[in-house]
Amino acid sequence: MESARRNSKAIKRGDRILTEQPFVFVLQAKYRKERCDNCLQACKVLKCANCQYVYYCSRDCQMQSWSLHKIECPFLKRIYPRTVPDAARMLCKLSIHLNNGGDLVRGYYTETCSRRFRELMSHYGEIKYDARRLEHLESLHAVLQDMMGDSTIVPNLAELTSIYGRLITNGFSILDPEMNSIATAIYLGVSITNHSCKPNAVATFEGTTLHIHAIEDIECLDWSKIFISYIDLLNTPAERRAELQSNYYFLCICSKCTDMQETHEMLAAACPNKKCNAFLDINLNNCPHCDTDVSPKQRNGYNEAMSITKTHLENMKDVAYLDVCKLCLAKQKGFVHPLNVWHIKTLDAAFEAAIDVSKWAEALEFSKELVPGFRKYYGDWHPLLGLLYLKIGKIQLYECQLAEAVKNLKEAQKILQVTHGRDHSLLREQLQSLLAQSIAEASA
Template sequence: MLQAVVAMESLPTSLTTKESKECLTIKRGTRILSEKPFAYVLKSQYRLERCDNCLEAVQKVRKCSNCRYVSYCNRTCQQQAWPLHKHECPFLKRVQPRIVPDAARMLCRLILRLEHGGDLERGYYTEHGSRKFRDLMSHYAEIKNDPKRREHLESLHAVLTDMISDSNSGSSSIVPNITELMSIYGRLITNGFNILDAEMNSIATAIYLGVSITDHSCQPNAVATFEGNELHVHVIEDLPCLDWSKIYISYIDLLNTPEQRRADLREHYYFLCVCSKCIDPQEMHEMTAAVCPNASCDASVNIELAKCQQCDASVTPQLRTAYNDIMAFTQSSLDSMKEVACK
């Protein structure tokens, strides 16, 4: 599941259609895309404290009078959510008082969106460039051969069958067959975004069609931000022209080492990153090296060696202990952040 940051420094206004056509230089910070989600789900842990429609935190929520499962901040949000919620409402009511796993509810919403015309909906990333849900990569073959993913999907299939089966006939015609469900599931796990709030808490999961055109890089030139459930893409460096084949965001935590990043990408997105940062041996050295104990030397030091290779300053046991303590603390802090921002 893709991560995205919520805020960055002051951002200029968005790129106009005219500027896009004339292919003018795009300044750092320019917003090049704003998009509403194709489908999204508020995480269940926030369902009694955040609006299921706008995702804002509220002191007093209004529960859906029928399912009593979802909550809204006001009548306007409830009315805006009704066109989709009316399809899932009886299913959520059926499983009460159980809490539906977030992934199961997201799959349910995707199934219902596709059942009610969502397969024809397009997400635009330029005036004429667009993508449908079926255009998103599913990685079907990889998931089919991934025991962990298959086990997860089987458990979700059981939940969905219980939720949205036909209570009169006992059939599960609304639930796609396992082949189709696997393709929907694959598109979700490899194209979904975690929507983060201002405190970097992951509060919702969403699928956006237009932004799915962007590829990953460990040296991204763009970043995704959120306002409520709306996604914005801003460039973070000057670009000579808007070319979506050359717009990159990061799918993962860039504070990890190249080895960790490549492992994460292979495990979750089924590709091996060969960007310059991942294949540069100096990158790994700089991320794991210590500052030379000699204040007059600007070299980075391999802590496992006895001395600096540039000035011969000794790497003392005290320095090695301090380094290991700091690295352990840093990793612990990063793991804590990952737990907050993970799906």
């Protein structure tokens, strides 16, 4: 790593390492009638009178988008009323931008070091032999031809494959304050950041602006030693490695992926001895910690609970149902360890489902087990852990559990100030007012 990438100044937990605007971004199609295509805010929006496809919150946002949209607009009009796949629209906007000087744009990750779009890895060789990716690319190419016709902007198939490769392996999901994915984007500078399942930095968003904050102390600004997670960490090492290999074409060799204990704990059974909290391998005949026998009934109960849980959670990817979550939790009771990753996933789904139907007391019960699971698998300084504390505190304030609300909102503040920065709108506009209200009411 060249010396220009380094800065001798130590980085402290919570420091903002990088701020960047997107090279190209696209609002997810499912949100296009409820969010502004430029600033991504959820508000009253009005559609473009020409293409009838994109929506804006104001004249200012429409004008800010005009340099790209004036070229994209007739393409969207041509295909209307069909919904354009997000990846196809990204390829269209990337092609337009690159054709209009975007190839010269640089994204800086230090004062002097930068990347251009063509310098991102395309994984062209891997994609040529990846049947799944080739099928996807073929379908996107067909959409682009329908949209763009014989426009000179349309790249040839080899060039499109390179652009596609850079998109799928360098793209970011832009997240709203609740950590829901709302858009896809390419950021040039931050593409320098590598993955680890034990990251020391995290990416968060303010609108379309990306921020990288350190969640651990780092000796200096050396990008070879700064890591974020590309994927959800609430999965086993085998699942994480398979996802990274399939989507990013590399095998993760971080300490968490090569530690067999990680898999053992994530899939652990509960010891039949209720006084023993050991992580039990269900295939053993005895608990290594307390020597309690593992009966066939215990083994069958565990296997049944795991099978039912995986099936139901897969079926509830989009919407979680509280009664189904409770059924899974009942099946797990006494058989699955409280920190088994599938138990934590079920609790997470149950917590959100309970909130959706205003079952506040039940949501708080689920959160008691959920917090230790999030802390174990996401770490002490993760946005999702901070947001969990925020949701818990908000419910407790509503339920007049004021002392508990103050405690959890302060914990949320401590974490989110590190992961988002003290000036983020989530803290300024939501958390600080909730905390002030909780303290005021608790003191009354």
